[in-house]
Amino acid sequence: MKPNESKFELNGDYYSTRFEPSGSETGDTLILNMGPQHPSTHGVLRIIVELDGEYIKKAEPVLGYIHRMHEKMGEVKTYMQYLPNMGRVDYLHALAWNWAYVGAVEKLTGIEVPQRAEYIRVITCELNRICSHLLWWGAYLLDLGAFTPILYAFVDREKIMDILQIVTGSRLTYCYYRFGGVSADITDEFINQTKEFLTYFKTRIPMYHDLVTGNMILRGRCEDIGVLSVETAKQYGATGPVLRGSGIAYDVRKVEPYSVYDKFDFKIPVGQNGDAMDRYDVRVAEMTESLKIIEQALESLPDGHYINPNLPDRIMPPKGEVYYAVEGARGKIGIYIISDGTAKPYRLKLRAPGFSNLHLFAELSQGTLLSDAVSILGSLDLVIPEIDR
Amino acid sequence: MINFLSIPLIHIIVALVAILAFIGLNGVVLVYMERKVAGFIQRRPGPYEVGPQGLLQPVADALKLLGKQLTSPMGADKILFWSAPIISFAPVVVCFLPIPFGPSPNSTGMELNLGLLLVLAFSGINVFALCMTGWGSNNKYSLLGAARAVSQSVAYEIPLLLAVLSIAFQTGSLNLSEIVQSQQGVIHWHIFMQPLAFIIYFISATAETNRAPFDLPEAESELTAGFHTEYSGMTFGLFFLAEYAYMIVVCSVATALFLGGWDGPFFDGFWWFLFKVYALMLVLMWFRWTYPRVRFDQLLNICWKWLIPLSVLNLILTAFFIKLVH
Amino acid sequence: MLKDIGKTLIGLWSLIIGLKITGKEFFKPWLTVHYPRQEVKNLNTYRGHIELTGQETDPWKPKCVMCGKCAEICPSGCIHIEFHIAGEDDSSQTEKILIGVGVEIPFSGKKFVPAAKIERELDIFNLNYNLCSLCGLCVQNCPVDAIKFSKDVYLAGRSRQDFEYDLLARLKGQG
Numbered sequence: 001m002k003p004n005e006s007k008f009e010l011n012g013d014y015y016s017t018r019f020e021p022s023g024s025e026t027g028d029t030l031i032l033n034m035g036p037q038h039p040s041t042h043g044v045l046r047i048i049v050e051l052d053g054e055y056i057k058k059a060e061p062v063l064g065y066i067h068r069m070h071e072k073m074g075e076v077k078t079y080m081q082y083l084p085n086m087g088r089v090d091y092l093h094a095l096a097w098n099w100a101y102v103g104a105v106e107k108l109t110g111i112e113v114p115q116r117a118e119y120i121r122v123i124t125c126e127l128n129r130i131c132s133h134l135l136w137w138g139a140y141l142l143d144l145g146a147f148t149p150i151l152y153a154f155v156d157r158e159k160i161m162d163i164l165q166i167v168t169g170s171r172l173t174y175c176y177y178r179f180g181g182v183s184a185d186i187t188d189e190f191i192n193q194t195k196e197f198l199t200y201f202k203t204r205i206p207m208y209h210d211l212v213t214g215n216m217i218l219r220g221r222c223e224d225i226g227v228l229s230v231e232t233a234k235q236y237g238a239t240g241p242v243l244r245g246s247g248i249a250y251d252v253r254k255v256e257p258y259s260v261y262d263k264f265d266f267k268i269p270v271g272q273n274g275d276a277m278d279r280y281d282v283r284v285a286e287m288t289e290s291l292k293i294i295e296q297a298l299e300s301l302p303d304g305h306y307i308n309p310n311l312p313d314r315i316m317p318p319k320g321e322v323y324y325a326v327e328g329a330r331g332k333i334g335i336y337i338i339s340d341g342t343a344k345p346y347r348l349k350l351r352a353p354g355f356s357n358l359h360l361f362a363e364l365s366q367g368t369l370l371s372d373a374v375s376i377l378g379s380l381d382l383v384i385p386e387i388d389r
Numbered sequence: 390m391i392n393f394l395s396i397p398l399i400h401i402i403v404a405l406v407a408i409l410a411f412i413g414l415n416g417v418v419l420v421y422m423e424r425k426v427a428g429f430i431q432r433r434p435g436p437y438e439v440g441p442q443g444l445l446q447p448v449a450d451a452l453k454l455l456g457k458q459l460t461s462p463m464g465a466d467k468i469l470f471w472s473a474p475i476i477s478f479a480p481v482v483v484c485f486l487p488i489p490f491g492p493s494p495n496s497t498g499m500e501l502n503l504g505l506l507l508v509l510a511f512s513g514i515n516v517f518a519l520c521m522t523g524w525g526s527n528n529k530y531s532l533l534g535a536a537r538a539v540s541q542s543v544a545y546e547i548p549l550l551l552a553v554l555s556i557a558f559q560t561g562s563l564n565l566s567e568i569v570q571s572q573q574g575v576i577h578w579h580i581f582m583q584p585l586a587f588i589i590y591f592i593s594a595t596a597e598t599n600r601a602p603f604d605l606p607e608a609e610s611e612l613t614a615g616f617h618t619e620y621s622g623m624t625f626g627l628f629f630l631a632e633y634a635y636m637i638v639v640c641s642v643a644t645a646l647f648l649g650g651w652d653g654p655f656f657d658g659f660w661w662f663l664f665k666v667y668a669l670m671l672v673l674m675w676f677r678w679t680y681p682r683v684r685f686d687q688l689l690n691i692c693w694k695w696l697i698p699l700s701v702l703n704l705i706l707t708a709f710f711i712k713l714v715h
Numbered sequence: 716m717l718k719d720i721g722k723t724l725i726g727l728w729s730l731i732i733g734l735k736i737t738g739k740e741f742f743k744p745w746l747t748v749h750y751p752r753q754e755v756k757n758l759n760t761y762r763g764h765i766e767l768t769g770q771e772t773d774p775w776k777p778k779c780v781m782c783g784k785c786a787e788i789c790p791s792g793c794i795h796i797e798f799h800i801a802g803e804d805d806s807s808q809t810e811k812i813l814i815g816v817g818v819e820i821p822f823s824g825k826k827f828v829p830a831a832k833i834e835r836e837l838d839i840f841n842l843n844y845n846l847c848s849l850c851g852l853c854v855q856n857c858p859v860d861a862i863k864f865s866k867d868v869y870l871a872g873r874s875r876q877d878f879e880y881d882l883l884a885r886l887k888g889q890g
Binding site for chain 3: 217
């Protein structure tokens with residue numbers, strides 16, 4: 001063996017050298033490095049797992065591979081200039097992040113948002129939520145080894161992206177909301193296509209159920225896998241469908257209604273056991289609820305300005321701090337801004353739901369099979385850029 | 390002209406060459422078919438650019454694989470690593486020998502009284518190759534994939550054998566040609582008499598050939614590429630070809646055992662055989678593009694808790710009825 | 716035991732339903748927009764990189780009043796503007812630039828009145844599209860609607876320099 005060969009095998013990087021295996025009675029465990037390039041870690045998440053046979057003894061997520069300093073960027077850019085960053089934190093539900101940031105600055109500065117703009121925000125944000133859930137649905141099934149569903153999901157997702165393109169001009173990393181409203185009014189074309197999509201998507205949901213949700217193999221892969229107890233979920237600060245799957249109906253849209261969400265009639269789907277299947281069911285049910293919200297919002301869409309006409313030229317919030325939370329597809333998105341009265345925030349903190357949800361993985365995956373761990377990881381619906389920020 | 394084909398040695402050599410050509414050609418056709426089936430199920434065109442309707446795509450892929458550099462990972466066991474793809478591919482050629490492709494004696498590579506046994510024995514060698522890749526690659530994913538492959542193959546060979554055995558009971562022969570001859574006429578096809586055996590055989594065969602939903606040894610969402618993670622170029626190509634060749638073998642055996650082999654109206658026997666084999670392949674592909682993957686313990690549960698008891702039951706019933714009839 | 720068997724049978728039926736669905740989809744036409752042969756139809760709503768707009772009277776002259784608001788608001792600093800006051804140098808271009816008076820500013824609803832009607836000549840209006848994040852803030856901040864989104868979506872280049880656009884030249888070359 002050449003000297004450099006042994007070096008290659010023995011020396012790992014910072015994380016692998018500091019990984020402490022828990023060991024087993026026989027002492028024979030295998031330390032496996034999943035990621036940062038691995039098909040089921042969806043991006044650049046890295047997990048160091050210790051395997052006993054195929055059973056996971058210990059799992060340790062390693063983060064930071066796509067850290068882009070979004071929080072620091074907030075300190076060096078003006079309030080307006082920071083807007084496009086929000087589409088990149090969580091690219092799948094970009095509009096929720098848009099909303100959280102815009103909402104926080106509006107609250108701090110005291111900018112009023114016209115009713116029409118609020119409704120537009122609700123419609124687009126919910127469309128985006130369906131879009132995000134659809135991608136999760138497809139990717140989760142890809143994790144479980146089914147190839148076809150993701151392409152069916154993409155057919156529908158493409159339709160949503162076409163609709164959102166009409167008003168936002170882009171298809172993924174939206175930068176659509178502005179302080180005091182949105183950047184463009186919705187058109188008749190948008191409304192018609194959305195209505196078409198609503199009726200179309202209602203026919204797709206039963207198909208999804210037949211193809212996937214009712215499937216015996218899928219149920220075997222999800223039921224009783226990664227059971228998350230309410231206590232653990234609370235300890236880790238889990239939010240979103242992960243928490244709701246465990247049976248707590250915590251949804252920012254209902255609990256602390258922001259914008260005009262209190263005017264709509266929708267349910268918060270909850271699970272019972274907190275297993276992967278419950279989290280799956282919650283997300284699928286949420287898509288239907290989002291459809292309901294969009295329908296109601298379209299019906300009662302008020303006239304008026306799409307953006308506050310009396311905006312200051314420059315956004316200069318007064319000294320102070322603000323916290324604003326919205327419900328993203330993955331959970332509670334919170335933005336905390338401290339302003340020192342200048343055109344740039346003094347400090348900006350992004351609370352990403354995926355960060356809390358990811359760390360559940362270490363606990364949930366203990367003692368499960370490697371395949372189950374993949375299923376659990378998928379059911380947490382992680383978006384790595386959001387976790388690293 | 391002397392009938393050269395009647396000389397056994399020449400017959401076998403011609404058969405082997407023909408089989409190799411058949412495997413190669415089928416590999417090309419099946420890759421194309423699989424990708425087109427996947428495309429159509431997923432509402433997309435599939436390969437389209439190379440040649441008319443993308444017909445030459447698999448040829449282009451094969452050329453690409455041939456042209457690629459062969460690499461082996463650092464610390465790999467060179468002998469095991471390089472011999473594994475050959476050991477995976479070589480026995481499949483033998484598996485084709487006893488399969489009767491048509492009614493004429495020339496369409497069978499080698500008439501063997503224990504033809505069925507030969508197929509089953511040689512198809513078992515594949516596992517050995519997967520085991521070698523797992524150990525030789527110096528890769529943890531390969532190792533896990535190989536471990537899965539071994540326990541899966543060992544488990545599923547039992548119901549497979551039991552299902553085949555019930556047919557052997559019924560016909561009293563292990564010669565595939567004789568088995569085909571015993572089911573002339575659609576009503577006499579064994580699938581109608583032994584539907585349970587057919588289902589068990591087909592499920593076990595899917596698992597034996599590592600096809601979805603039982604493709605655990607190469608479960609790409611868990612083990613990146615499973616046992617062939619470290620293989621590149623034509624070494625990967627050989628595994629790939631072997632996988633498709635084994636699929637043809639199991640489908641051919643299923644055709645011969647259950648679907649009357651080359652029996653059928655209107656056409657020449659050979660085309661009927663090919664048609665049936667391809668129909669079965671289509672079903673396998675259809676499975677692959679529909680279902681999620683089962684978990685490892687579930688896979689073994691299906692085998693030990695359902696397939697083996699059922700196949701034993703089927704065997705006992707078969708034996709009982711045969712005794713009753715005689 | 717019987718319960719288990721019943722459950723398994725229901726499960727098996729679910730597998731057949733799955734096959735039915737994919738089987739049906741198999742015979743439906745594909746949904747792919749086959750790019751070189753077909754193109755997507757909704758490019759009119761696409762917001763590509765920015766483009767200068769010409770004046771109504773003279774489409775080859777930019778509307779731009781060189782206020783620099785776009786360059787200031789741009790989060791990634793991809794706009795570069797240079798101009799000179801007309802008459803200050805010996806430039807042969809003596810044509811005056813019309814300054815849009817009384818145009819509504821998109822965000823505030825105020826009317827834009829330039830501080831002084833100094834005639835300026837636009838020399839350089841460069842966009843480094845490599846840095847652009849397509850947020851559209853520049854277009855919305857322009858007081859005179861001098862910038863618009865292009866519909867350029869099929870972009871390809873061999874180097875970075877291919878995406879450093881000279882928008883003034885593009886405007887002049889559009890004719």
